[in-house]
Amino acid sequence: MASDPPQTPVPPRKSRLRWWIVLFLCLGAVVYFGGDSVIAYTDDAYVQSDFVAIAPEVDGVVQSVAVTDNQSVKTGDRLLQLDPESYRLALALKQDRVAAAAADADEKTGAAALTASQIDSANAALQLAQQEYNRIKPLVADQALSQEELNRATDALRRAQDQLAEAHTQADVARRQVDLAKTAVETAKAEQAIAAYALFRTEIKAPVDGYVTNLTLRPGVYARVGAPLIGIVDDSRFRITANFKENVAASLAPGKTVWIWLDSHPWRLFPGRVQSVGRGIARNDTPGLLLPYVTPTTNWIRLLRRLPVTIVFDPPVPPGDLYMGADARVLIIR
Structure with missing residues (x-):
């Protein structure tokens, strides 16, 4: 009687299950670590504009x-x-002050012109007194005239010199008053301009x-x-802020083509392009920081940090179709 052929042993079911688990883990690792090299996707995105x-x-x-x-x-x-009523009244008051300051400046300018003419008169009087003194002095030396005549000529010369000095002093004071009056006019005009601006605002x-x-x-x-x-x-500044994982965001260059899904427009993909990648994020959500804070997402154990990527629609979407703060999803084919 012929003997039966040998039978191949069947591997235990547990061994097959282990192989399936290992294969599944390997595929998961490939997708997790290498999937981003082919397709990058995030649902952590939203429509942004300037408010x-x-x-x-x-x-x-x-x-x-x-x-x-x-x-x-x-x-x-x-x-x-x-x-605007209180601001109209304030402007009218400033206009009156400008007119008053201008009138005062005109008065001070006229007074300064008068002191200038007084200087001319004092100069002429001094020249006459000097000529009279020069004429009398040699005659007194020759005893053709008395010493009393020379004394009178000397006193007249000194008075003419004093009058000229006083005229110069008055002219300096008048000029300073004119400068102050003109400054007051400019100040009043500036206050008038401020009042007019306040009324305009x-x-x-x-x-x-x-x-x-x-x-x-x-x-x-x-x-x-x-x-x-x-x-x-602002309907001229609509854009998408998409938070991508660090390894994805760091590899994106401006101009990269992306596809945008808006929850306000389901089942429609909008073309876009990367405008910029954020160069910094805050590590905590402390209020008042100038850096943006992006909440890390939980994926298995490690909390993944994400960087903000600014994306613009290309071609632009009509502003009436966009809503600031609306959810979006972004897909990038690497």
């Missing part, structure tokens, strides 16, 4: 509000009007094109300098 907070440069009661919430505005559009206009957002302002509110009243989302 302009409009604050008054002067105090006052809000007289009227010219816009409504979520309204589109253009640069130069009127946003609100503060009560009671009307607040839009500094950028965009959309008024979260408007709660109503007439009657007292506005203070530097306290924001209206916020505008």
Whole structure:
């Protein structure tokens, strides 16, 4: 009787399971560590723009509000009007002070011109007194005239010299007064310009094109300098801020093509390009830091740090289709 052929032993089920686990871990490691070299993706992204907070440069009661919430505005559009009456009165007062200072300066200038003519008269009188003294002195030496005549000529010469010196002193004082009066005029004009500027700033206009957002302002509110009243989302500065893992962000160059998914426009991909990569992030979320803080994401055990990448739409998307702060997703084919 022929013997049965030998049978190949079947590997235990546990051995096969181990191989599948090892294979799965290897594939996972390849995807985790090498997947970014082919495709980079992040859902930690959002639509960003510049938010302009409009604050008054002067105090006052809000007289009227010219816009409504979520309204589109253009640069130069009127946003609100503060009560201008007190600033009109202040400007009128400054204008009166300019006129008074100018009149005073004209008066001081006329007085200075008078002292200049007095100097000319004193010079002429001194020349006559000097000539008389020069004529009498040799005659007294020749005893043709008495000493008394010489004494009188000497006194007249001294008086003429004193009058000329006094005229020069008065002229110096007059010139200083004219300079002070002119300075007062310039100061009054500067104060008038400041008052006119304050009146002009009671009307607040839009500094950028965009959309008024979260408007709660109503007439009657007292506005203070530097306290924001209206916020505008600049519709010319829309972009995507995408937080990528460090190894991905560090390898991105400006101009790299990306694809953007907006949660506000599902099932549609927008082309874009990398504009810049952030060069620094804060390691903690302490308020007031100028560096951005990006919350690390948990992936297995290690907390991955991410760097912000600024992405612009290419071609640009119409501003009316974008919403600041909306979620986005970014895909990059390496």
